Amino acid sequence: MMAAPAEEEKERVCVTGAGGLVGSWIVKLLLSSDYLVHGTVRNPPGDSKYAHLSKLEKASENLKLFKADLLDYNSLCSAVAGCSGVFHVANPVIPSASVTNPQARVELIEPAVKGTLNVLSACLEAKVKRAVVVSSISAVFVSPDWPKGQVKDDTCWSAPKYMKATKDLVDNYVRVAYPNYNYPHNLSHTDEEEKNVSSDKLQRLGWSYRPLEETLVDSIEGYRMASVLD
Incomplete structure (x- = not known):
């Protein structure tokens, strides 16, 4: 019988926004395929809102959560380090109290763009083989033909x-x-x-x-x- 691969031989994949609906399902799928998963979350990893992730099969040994901010490049580098692939699912959350001027769209759009650039830059630095940026469902949803x-x-x-x-x-x-x-x-x-x-x-x-x-x-x-x- 062939021996199970050692932990260091398993591929590591990072999922940003791991606590969200789409991110959680990607984490679940990766764990079921025996990947080591790095998941980024906004709050400390021990937060009860991420309890559903710890209950996933193989999560105890193959899932590690990182508190990361998409606008904090260094926090992303820590999460992406050692990974061969990255699923960028997260989007910056801007508190409504910070949106107080007529150019509010800049405060909403620019962080999303900068956050994505930070993720891709972290991928480049970590020599990630493949990065997947999740698009809006509206891009493919309305296609009756x-x-x-x-x-x-x-x-x-x-x-x-x-x-x-x-x-x-x-x-x-x-x-x-x-x-x-x-x-x-x-x-x-x-x-x-x-x-x-x-x-x-x-x-x-x-x-x-x-x-x-x-x-x-x-x-x-x-x-x-x-x-x-x-």
Whole structure:
């Protein structure tokens, strides 16, 4: 019988944002494939919010959590050191209290860009073989012509016409509900029928719909409190 590989022979892979939904599943998959996993988290690794990670199979011997900030390059270097691959799933979380000026979008977008650059720079320094940057699901989600049952990959992209239809729907509602804000005036309206996706599994688990108007109001009020609207 072939002996099990020694621990030093196992590949190490880092997952940023290991405590989140997507990150947790990636960690679970890597552990099940017998990788040594470095996971970055925002709070100290002993925080109870990461208890679900410690309960994963093989976590006790193959998972190590690192407290890291995407805007702190050195903390990322510590987590990435010794890894052959990195999954960049995390995104900087900016406290709403810090968003207090008309250029708030800069405070939201620039940290995300800088955080990604820090991760990639740490990968370069550690001579990581491959880095995977997780994209937004909206980039592949709205693709009704994609073959049913076929896994969506980096060759599948959302059709612009459906993205535009959704944007117009939201824009028109917000203009009516919040008429005192400044809006662009060069948007066109479309009556194309929207393609739906099934939520049967979610509903069987107890999830229920919230009206579009309700979710939009929540979003606008949140942005208003964070001073990102002018």
